[in-house]
Amino acid sequence: MAVERTLSIIKPDATTRNLTGKINAKFEDAGLRIVAQKRIQLTKAQAGEFYAVHKERPFYDELCEFMASAPVVVQVLEGEGAIAKNRDVMGATNPADAAAGTIRAEFAESVGENSVHGSDAPETAAEEIAYFFSGLELVG
Ligand code: ADP
Ligand code: MG
Numbered sequence: 001m002a003v004e005r006t007l008s009i010i011k012p013d014a015t016t017r018n019l020t021g022k023i024n025a026k027f028e029d030a031g032l033r034i035v036a037q038k039r040i041q042l043t044k045a046q047a048g049e050f051y052a053v054h055k056e057r058p059f060y061d062e063l064c065e066f067m068a069s070a071p072v073v074v075q076v077l078e079g080e081g082a083i084a085k086n087r088d089v090m091g092a093t094n095p096a097d098a099a100a101g102t103i104r105a106e107f108a109e110s111v112g113e114n115s116v117h118g119s120d121a122p123e124t125a126a127e128e129i130a131y132f133f134s135g136l137e138l139v140g
Contacts, residue, residue, distance in 0.1 A: 038075075
């Protein structure tokens with residue numbers, strides 16, 4: 001399997017509960033390398049642009065409000081099959097369905113406030129990384 005990069009976001013529910021380090025340990029324990037990382041606070045408009053694919057969904061407004069409600073940590077994870085591996089480490093969107101040991105099973109508060117975002121395919125990973133990071137910030 002090829003070495004890939006994927007975009008991860010540690011969401012406001014997790015940053016406000018001081019879970020950044022515990023979540024990063026999950027990534028590193030799974031063999032994912034954090035090759036770029038920064039803590040930022042999104043505006044609601046920026047969150048809306050990032051999640052534009054969901055704009056027709058009933059939870060879109062709530063999701064954008066939540067993502068702008070406190071700082072997030074945006075990061076690039078690298079490793080063999082990093083996109084699918086990160087989705088495995090994250091667990092299912094709804095923490096009630098997430099497998100034991102996953103980030104969402106251990107830390108998420110609800111289907112909306114679910115601690116992490118992860119890209120779902122190579123094309124979205126490339127777009128999402130470019131939304132937050134310049135090439136100069138990706139040092140491998
Ligand atoms: P994932 O983050 O697992 O890729 P989706 O892409 O389907 O999940 O949804 C994006 C985000 O929107 C979720 O992580 C979650 O924060 C929010 N969300 C998804 N479904 C719901 C829902 N039914 N109610 C509230 N928020 C939701
Ligand atoms: Mg998604």
